[in-house]
Amino acid sequence: MPKRRLGLIVNPIAGLGGTVALNGTDGVAADALRRGATPRAAIRAVEALRSIVRDIPDIEICCYDGEMGGASVRAAGVVPHVVGVAAASASTAEDTRRAARDLLATEIDLLLFSGGDGTACDLVDVVGTRVPVLGIPAGVKMHSGVFATTPVAAGLLASQFIAGGQRVAPLGDADVMDVDEAARWRGEISARLHGTLRSPHLGRLRQNPKAGSAPVEPAALAALAAGVIRSLDPTTLYFLGPGTTMAAVKQAIGLRGTLLGVDAVRNGRPIGVNLTEREILALVGGTPRARLIVSPLGGQGFVFGRGNQQISAAVLRGLGRDNIVLVSTIAKLLALGGAGLLVDTGDVTLDAELAGWHRVIVGANQSTVYRIAA
Numbered sequence: 001m002p003k004r005r006l007g008l009i010v011n012p013i014a015g016l017g018g019t020v021a022l023n024g025t026d027g028v029a030a031d032a033l034r035r036g037a038t039p040r041a042a043i044r045a046v047e048a049l050r051s052i053v054r055d056i057p058d059i060e061i062c063c064y065d066g067e068m069g070g071a072s073v074r075a076a077g078v079v080p081h082v083v084g085v086a087a088a089s090a091s092t093a094e095d096t097r098r099a100a101r102d103l104l105a106t107e108i109d110l111l112l113f114s115g116g117d118g119t120a121c122d123l124v125d126v127v128g129t130r131v132p133v134l135g136i137p138a139g140v141k142m143h144s145g146v147f148a149t150t151p152v153a154a155g156l157l158a159s160q161f162i163a164g165g166q167r168v169a170p171l172g173d174a175d176v177m178d179v180d181e182a183a184r185w186r187g188e189i190s191a192r193l194h195g196t197l198r199s200p201h202l203g204r205l206r207q208n209p210k211a212g213s214a215p216v217e218p219a220a221l222a223a224l225a226a227g228v229i230r231s232l233d234p235t236t237l238y239f240l241g242p243g244t245t246m247a248a249v250k251q252a253i254g255l256r257g258t259l260l261g262v263d264a265v266r267n268g269r270p271i272g273v274n275l276t277e278r279e280i281l282a283l284v285g286g287t288p289r290a291r292l293i294v295s296p297l298g299g300q301g302f303v304f305g306r307g308n309q310q311i312s313a314a315v316l317r318g319l320g321r322d323n324i325v326l327v328s329t330i331a332k333l334l335a336l337g338g339a340g341l342l343v344d345t346g347d348v349t350l351d352a353e354l355a356g357w358h359r360v361i362v363g364a365n366q367s368t369v370y371r372i373a374a
Contacts, residue, residue, distance in 0.1 A: 004162050005060045006052065007108035007131070008080075009099050009123075011115035011138070012067040012091055014041040018140040018309030019277040021261055029090075036278065040346070041138035042072045044151040045114035048136045049076035051155025056163060062106045064099045067091065072114070081106075093122050100126040109162050110200070112154065114138045120146050120176045124195035132171055133197040134158055134206070137344060141307040143177035143210035146199045150305075150344045150351070153205040161200035169200035175209040204339065204373070208300050220329050221245070223363040225252035228293060228327055231361065234267040237287045239280060239319075241294035242308055245329065249293065262310050277310045284318040291323040292316075301336050303372060304354075305344030313347035321353060326360040326370070333360070333370060340373025 016022075016032035016039060052059060053076050062081045063069025068091050073080035083102045086095040096115075100123055103111060110132050113119055116139015123133055135147035136154040148154035161169040173196040199206065228249050232238065240246055240253075242260045250257035257263035261274035264283060272279060284290050292311065296303050303326065304311055316324070326341075341358075343351050355374040361367050 003058065003060050004056060005062060005081075005106065005108045006158065006162065007103035007106065007111040008045065008049070008061055008063040008069045008073065009096055009103070009111070009113040009115070009119070010041050010045050010063075010067065010069045010072055011096060011113070011119045012039055012041055014115035014119060014138045015140055015309065016040075018307075019312055021274050021276045021279075021310050035276065041114045041136075042067060042075075044136050044138045044346070045069070045072040046075045047151035048112065048114070048148075048155035048158065049073060049078070051152055052076075052159045052162075053078055055156075055159035059162065062103055062108060064095070064102075068095065068099060093118070096122045097126045104130060110134060110158055112136065112158055114151075116140055116142055117144050117176070117178050120144045120197070121178055121194045124176050124197060127197065129196070129198045131198075132161065132200055133174075134161075134199055137207075137305070140309060141210075142207075144175060145207060145209035146174040146176055146197050147207050148205055149207050149342055150348075152348060157200055157202055157205040160202055166200075169202040171198050172201055173197075174199035174201075174206070177209050204342075207302075207342070210297065210299050220331070220363070221248040222252070223366070224327060224329055224361065225249045226364040227361045227366060228325075229253060230364065231325070233289075235289065237264060237266045237271060237283060237290040239264050239275070239283075239290065239292045239311075241292065241311065243295050243297070245295040245327065245332070246293070249327065260307065262308065275310060277312045277315060280310060280315050281318060284315065290319060291325055292319055293325045293327060295327050296332065296341050298332050299335065300342065301339060302342045302344065305342075305346070313345040313350050316345060316350060316354070324354075324358070326358050328360050328362060328370075330362050330368075333362070333368070340371045343372055 013029040016037040020035040020037045065082045070080045114136040137147045176194045178194045240263045258274045264271040
């Protein structure tokens, strides 16, 4: 039987802008590092690889050396098959494309990459539908449908596909999305289709692409905002998450907050705008009572781990599960078709603790209960 072969690409700068409130990494990696961002793509690649190596001990993993893959493969306990190196110490999009071309020549069974939407777009340009592709979520927003829900899910899905093929994990077209900057300047969070990649899927191990912002009745958003405002305690510090739903809440409160950022308010007065993880932790530690209000991502259902990495595992542990308030329009919940909400905090223990039923404010004097899937 031919040896099974996995291709790996790690984008070392992916996700750097998340915790430091840069809302992305493209073009701002150096700034993110100056602000104290910690690289995460390699660590998340190791999580996925350990699962694969456990299931398929004799797998051959082909990659570029160093931060683009070799270091992660060795950390997972395997000697990599090195096919090249990045042209410079700080890898670029062209390095990703060149690595993809070199890996295609090795006849890999699956191309696994650790990065974000920008990395996925680079792979569309080079790989297209020539080999199956699966993403380890390591970027900031990750609107594309090519990503697994978590690094562990990426490892499980990859090993299932490599060992059992399409009989176990069928291939399908996965939309690769990129931020629609024109919509962002209009105050909307939307994504445009860049292309498609062939990707395995099995259950909810792979995420849905980000749904376009469907028109929401102003009355529904107004009722939701009214419901949130009625729940506020004037002595409590509230952190308000990103998104178009939360933008309506911020506007109703009278806060000129950020569309893609986390803002803080107490008794109607702004305490901080576009806060970083470090700033949120400082505020949590300096106040006797704090709560977080956040809305799930439309289409995907993610509460944490997509576009709000400044709300980190450390922040959530500091706040406590009971101080997390979920808000959503009824239409956004119905669009999930009964599927549970998702979390990807980077801490699998915390993810499990957050699972279960949560109250969700859906309107004025109106709430429901919805579960975060385990």
